[in-house]
Amino acid sequence: MELHEQSIAQLSRRLGAGEVSSTELTTHMLERIRAHDAALNCFITVTEETALAQAKTADERIAAGQAGPLTGVPIAHKDIFCTLDVRTSCGSRMLENFMSPYDATVVGKLQQAGTVMLGKTNMDEFAMGSSNETSYFGPVRNPWDTGTVPGGSSGGSAAAVAARLCVAATGTDTGGSIRQPAALTGITGLKPTYGRCSRWGMVAFASSLDQAGPMARSAEDVAFMLAGIAGFDERDSTSAQRPVDDYAGALGNDIRGVRIGVVREFMGDGLDAGVGASVLAAVEELKRLGAEMVEISLPNAGLSVPAYYVVAPAECSSNLARFDGVRYGHRCEDPKDLEDLYKRSRSEGFGAEVKRRIMIGTYALSAGYYDAYYLKAQKVRQLIADDFRQAFEKCDVIVGPTAPGTAFRLGEKADDPVSMYLQDIYTIAVNLAGLPGMSIPAPASDGMPVGLQLIGSYFDEARLLNVAHQLQLATDWHRQRPAGF
Amino acid sequence: MQWETVIGLEIHTQLATKAKIFSASSTEFGAEPNTQASLIDLGMPGVLPVLNREAVRMAVRFGKAIGAQVAERSVFARKNYFYPDLPKGYQISQYELPVVGEGSVEVMQENGSGKVVGVTRAHLEEDAGKSLHEDFHGMTGIDLNRAGTPLLEIVSEPDMRSAKEAVAYAKKIHQIVTYIGICDGNMQEGSFRMDANVSIRPQGQAELGTRAELKNINSFRFLEKAINYEVGRQIEVLEDGGRVVQETRLYDADKDETRSMRSKEEANDYRYFPDPDLLPLQIDAASIAEVVAEMPELPDARRARFEADYGLSAYDADVLTSTRAQADYYETAAAAGGDAKLAANWVMGELAAALNKQGLDIGESPVAAATLGGLVARIKDNTISSKIAKGVLAAIWAGEGDADAIIEARGLRQITDSGAIEALVDEVLAVNAEQVENYRNADASKQPKMLGFFVGQIMKKSQGKANPQQVNALLRKKLEA
Numbered sequence: 001m002e003l004h005e006q007s008i009a010q011l012s013r014r015l016g017a018g019e020v021s022s023t024e025l026t027t028h029m030l031e032r033i034r035a036h037d038a039a040l041n042c043f044i045t046v047t048e049e050t051a052l053a054q055a056k057t058a059d060e061r062i063a064a065g066q067a068g069p070l071t072g073v074p075i076a077h078k079d080i081f082c083t084l085d086v087r088t089s090c091g092s093r094m095l096e097n098f099m100s101p102y103d104a105t106v107v108g109k110l111q112q113a114g115t116v117m118l119g120k121t122n123m124d125e126f127a128m129g130s131s132n133e134t135s136y137f138g139p140v141r142n143p144w145d146t147g148t149v150p151g152g153s154s155g156g157s158a159a160a161v162a163a164r165l166c167v168a169a170t171g172t173d174t175g176g177s178i179r180q181p182a183a184l185t186g187i188t189g190l191k192p193t194y195g196r197c198s199r200w201g202m203v204a205f206a207s208s209l210d211q212a213g214p215m216a217r218s219a220e221d222v223a224f225m226l227a228g229i230a231g232f233d234e235r236d237s238t239s240a241q242r243p244v245d246d247y248a249g250a251l252g253n254d255i256r257g258v259r260i261g262v263v264r265e266f267m268g269d270g271l272d273a274g275v276g277a278s279v280l281a282a283v284e285e286l287k288r289l290g291a292e293m294v295e296i297s298l299p300n301a302g303l304s305v306p307a308y309y310v311v312a313p314a315e316c317s318s319n320l321a322r323f324d325g326v327r328y329g330h331r332c333e334d335p336k337d338l339e340d341l342y343k344r345s346r347s348e349g350f351g352a353e354v355k356r357r358i359m360i361g362t363y364a365l366s367a368g369y370y371d372a373y374y375l376k377a378q379k380v381r382q383l384i385a386d387d388f389r390q391a392f393e394k395c396d397v398i399v400g401p402t403a404p405g406t407a408f409r410l411g412e413k414a415d416d417p418v419s420m421y422l423q424d425i426y427t428i429a430v431n432l433a434g435l436p437g438m439s440i441p442a443p444a445s446d447g448m449p450v451g452l453q454l455i456g457s458y459f460d461e462a463r464l465l466n467v468a469h470q471l472q473l474a475t476d477w478h479r480q481r482p483a484g485f
Numbered sequence: 486m487q488w489e490t491v492i493g494l495e496i497h498t499q500l501a502t503k504a505k506i507f508s509a510s511s512t513e514f515g516a517e518p519n520t521q522a523s524l525i526d527l528g529m530p531g532v533l534p535v536l537n538r539e540a541v542r543m544a545v546r547f548g549k550a551i552g553a554q555v556a557e558r559s560v561f562a563r564k565n566y567f568y569p570d571l572p573k574g575y576q577i578s579q580y581e582l583p584v585v586g587e588g589s590v591e592v593m594q595e596n597g598s599g600k601v602v603g604v605t606r607a608h609l610e611e612d613a614g615k616s617l618h619e620d621f622h623g624m625t626g627i628d629l630n631r632a633g634t635p636l637l638e639i640v641s642e643p644d645m646r647s648a649k650e651a652v653a654y655a656k657k658i659h660q661i662v663t664y665i666g667i668c669d670g671n672m673q674e675g676s677f678r679m680d681a682n683v684s685i686r687p688q689g690q691a692e693l694g695t696r697a698e699l700k701n702i703n704s705f706r707f708l709e710k711a712i713n714y715e716v717g718r719q720i721e722v723l724e725d726g727g728r729v730v731q732e733t734r735l736y737d738a739d740k741d742e743t744r745s746m747r748s749k750e751e752a753n754d755y756r757y758f759p760d761p762d763l764l765p766l767q768i769d770a771a772s773i774a775e776v777v778a779e780m781p782e783l784p785d786a787r788r789a790r791f792e793a794d795y796g797l798s799a800y801d802a803d804v805l806t807s808t809r810a811q812a813d814y815y816e817t818a819a820a821a822g823g824d825a826k827l828a829a830n831w832v833m834g835e836l837a838a839a840l841n842k843q844g845l846d847i848g849e850s851p852v853a854a855a856t857l858g859g860l861v862a863r864i865k866d867n868t869i870s871s872k873i874a875k876g877v878l879a880a881i882w883a884g885e886g887d888a889d890a891i892i893e894a895r896g897l898r899q900i901t902d903s904g905a906i907e908a909l910v911d912e913v914l915a916v917n918a919e920q921v922e923n924y925r926n927a928d929a930s931k932q933p934k935m936l937g938f939f940v941g942q943i944m945k946k947s948q949g950k951a952n953p954q955q956v957n958a959l960l961r962k963k964l965e966a
Contacts (some may be wrong), residue, residue, distance in 0.1 A: 080529045201531040208761035236533050237763050318563050321574020322528040477669035
């Protein structure tokens with residue numbers, strides 16, 4: 001099997017046995033990026049020198065017998081994570097030339113674990129988008145069909161993993177930004193419980209929803225990556241002060257008797273028939289493996305998209321106020337006065353979707369509208385969380401589709417924000433409730449990947465990964481690879 | 486028409502924590518620009534605030550000092566507006582749920598009676614940086630050293646009815662925050678800044694008039710002048726048939742006037758909402774009890790104790806407890822001197838005069854409290870007279886040592902040996918036989934003044950060292966013999 005086809009466990013064993021060095025592996029992946037990325041545009045920045053230096057360090061660690069499971073493994077970071085002395089653009093002209101003076105906690109932890117950073121991946125601008133078309137650095141293309149989008153906002157990470165340009169990648173998920181692109185590119189992605197991974201150094205979009213998570217080709221790889229990034233961080237007041245479970249250790253558990261809840265509301269109108277059939281096929285397979293099926297209801301799930309499009313823009317309108325052209329980031333030429341500096345720097349620095357959300361959020365927080373929008377949306381959030389709480393009394397894991405369809409054509413939804421927002425109709429409720437959610441490949445539909453979403457109770461990532469891994473042991477849906485990559 | 490003035494104050498006190506409220510940067514005043522600004526203070530992408538619990542403890546201490554409810558749960562909110570010295574584009578403050586609820590303080594009115602002024606709330610927030618408009622040739626310099634410095638904003642009820650009352654209230658708050666050690670009270674450095682909401686209404690009207698907010702006043706004198714100017718301006722506007730507009734005004738101390746900064750229409754919509762980066766602030770009963778247990782004695786209680794324990798007059802007790810440093814100084818001096826009243830006289834008299842002359846604060850006194858106490862002890866035990874003591878104090882001030890050393894070195898010990906004093910008296914009486922004769926023939930009412938002549942001669946002869954009481958007694962005895 002070629003190097004870029006191997007799992008983290010396989011690579012770790014081979015690196016440890018001296019069958020391959022991290023330098024060789026890294027060089028191989030850099031060559032693949034050079035060969036394929038022009039067609040896909042997964043990377044905003046490729047950090048070749050850093051990668052080779054880190055690979056060398058990893059090789060020394062391995063030789064010294066101090067390697068962990070991730071040591072020497074080449075990965076990529078979504079360009080939303082601050083990386084010391086490496087450009088951190090967030091997919092925006094605003095930060096086109098921003099060199100971060102520090103590392104995000106997630107980046108630092110993975111570096112500690114010995115991973116090799118190949119580069120920074122493309123994304124929707126400030127993580128606002130579901131197709132990767134809002135990036136200032138151009139759209140990412142889906143390796144399964146380069147006329148289609150890879151989903152977003154972590155589209156660069158998803159496409160890079162799917163095209164085998166990196167072993168794994170980091171992503172962030174505010175309303176589905178890890179799971180939906182994972183679904184559209186046929187990979188495995190996990191959004192952990194809110195607070196499981198530190199947000200320090202992650203450029204904020206909507207602080208109460210943002211969560212970092214891993215993207216890879218299997219639940220097993222994701223488990224290793226999650227172990228590398230999870231944990232309390234005193235620099236993030238919202239990070240959870242509780243021990244990290246042994247994710248890899250729980251993968252082998254038998255899933256017989258695990259109660260799987262199928263969401264009635266997620267299987268009806270608005271779901272593509274092919275996607276629905278694939279999801280049901282995956283559900284059948286879980287049943288065959290001994291899981292028990294129960295039907296559950298999330299009566300308020302229909303309110304999640306409108307609630308989200310109040311809360312997330314409200315927070316973003318405040319979070320993005322720091323990009324004012326004063327201290328860093330884009331500044332307009334020859335500002336006449338302060339107001340001109342603000343107006344032109346921000347008008348030029350932000351793209352249309354970011355501006356749209358800043359305006360929606362500013363409106364929602366305005367005097368006289370706050371109660372009707374922001375406060376109401378927070379109440380809906382509580383209702384949705386309560387729905388899930390009740391559902392988890394009847395089941396252990398909730399399953400359903402990740403996205404309503406397979407990858408769509410570039411430009412197809414670019415002028416219709418509402419239809420774009422509906423891409424996240426099944427994923428957003430999970431963010432609003434702060435729960436962990438995964439997307440893993442289900443059987444393809446018309447040759448295009450389909451995502452099965454698994455939702456767990458708070459901090460139940462180990463069980464999600466276990467169910468996903470057992471399904472992946474029994475099927476080969478996650479082993480499908482896009483032709484030409 | 487008779488107008489009534491209504492004033493409410495918002496006071497920003499800078500909390501005396503070592504680190505900022507949401508970052509580990511130092512809060513030290515006067516450092517080179519931007520040397521005390523961390524990634525968090527600079528509002529870098531991806532940074533997050535972490536609350537400094539020391540600032541919370543200080544807020545709780547204030548709440549308990551004014552008898553206010555401390556909220557078990559309060560919430561940090563973002564106040565959104567653009568300004569170059571506000572790096573994040575929002576200030577983290579508290580809005581709907583502040584940490585300190587309603588309380589009150591008692592202030593002395595002009596007529597000498599007490600008046601209770603309500604405190605609506607006090608909330609924690611971060612300070613902004615500074616914009617420097619000079620020295621940058623048409624550009625603006627930004628110094629973010631102050632950004633993120635913890636502030637406690639103390640909001641009063643509109644309970645004050647004159648500029649003098651407002652000043653009395655502000656001084657009271659200043660006294661409390663410095664007493665309990667949560668603020669250094671330094672007004673030049675901006676540690677204590679006042680905004681005054683001023684309105685007027687016809688005497689007897691219940692409804693409040695339209696107010697103007699006078700911003701950023703940094704001295705009690707300016708507070709009084711600004712309010713008085715503003716009241717005069719509003720009366721003039723109304724009596725000319727005009728309307729007072731709700732606006733923010735700035736006091737210009739050089740011109741002694743207020744002028745409009747921005748009207749209500751131009752005011753920002755701050756779009757407050759709970760800061761999702763910070764969990765609600767929970768304060769449990771145990772930690773409140775801990776703060777209460779560590780609470781220093783408050784000024785009102787200390788004043789009462791000074792009256793009761795030291796037998797001081799209300800006036801003296803008030804002066805001596807005006808600041809914690811003053812009260813601490815006095816208590817140390819009184820203990821070392823062994824005479825509370827005598828110590829009070831010296832602290833408020835000679836020492837205060839000397840400090841005043843040099844423009845020094847009690848904390849900067851060249852004479853340590855215990856040293857002054859040492860001087861008081863020598864007066865008390867008759868080693869020196871009060872008159873000699875003044876000279877000794879000057880010598881202590883000049884750094885010549887403590888009272889005992891100076892008395893010894895200069896040979897100032899009072900002559901109390903009755904034989905030696907008698908010799909002096911006899912000598913003076915012998916030389917002035919004519920005056921003795923005159924004295925004895927004089928009217929009793931004139932005698933005390935004439936006695937002074939002899940005392941003067943004797944003191945002169947003894948270089949001021951003869952014990953005046955003994956001299957007096959002996960003289961009287963001999964002259965009346």
